[in-house]
Amino acid sequence: MQIFLQTMAGKMISLSVEPSETIKSAKARVQEAEGLITSQQQWVWCGEKLSDRLSFEDYEMQADSTIDLILSKQKVQISVRTFDGNFLRLETESCSSVEELKNQIEEASPGCFKDVAPEYRAWVFQGKSLEDGRHLSDYGIESGSTVWLAARKVARGALSEASAEPPK
Missing domain, CATH: 3.10.20.90 (Phosphatidylinositol 3-kinase Catalytic Subunit; Chain A, domain 1)
Structure with a gap:
């Protein structure tokens, strides 16, 4: 399924994921494609910070969902x-x-x-x-x-x- 990540700067990133894929795995692919360091990515959907160990289906996320991508500096x-x-x-x-x-x-x-x-x-x-x-x-x-x-x-x-x- 296709999901979208929206950065604080307004950039939209399109990502194809499997419902069973973990958030951590998807973050790693975003790092490869966009150069955004995995440990600095915070994903928020419907006001909830997404856990790296859970999958998209754990959140009952549907195709074309938009996730807020917040970058934190450690x-x-x-x-x-x-x-x-x-x-x-x-x-x-x-x-x-x-x-x-x-x-x-x-x-x-x-x-x-x-x-x-x-x-x-x-x-x-x-x-x-x-x-x-x-x-x-x-x-x-x-x-x-x-x-x-x-x-x-x-x-x-x-x-x-x-x-x-x-x-x-």
């Missing part, structure tokens, strides 16, 4: 371990981009970059390099997470990442 508090071993504590949003985080760190601690050129900086979370163009939520970064700022080293003419996290 604040997260993260730590950043800098080159010199210091920790910065920052509050940001889970929908922030990697670039926005980098800028926020630069503003909070301008001196932490002075000795390392941009091409030699590596941003790491749980062993994965953070890439520009992605969002913190893409990596599962949430409150309490630590992002490591590490230096890359030159090895035989190519860049390679230095160990960004201490041995366990």
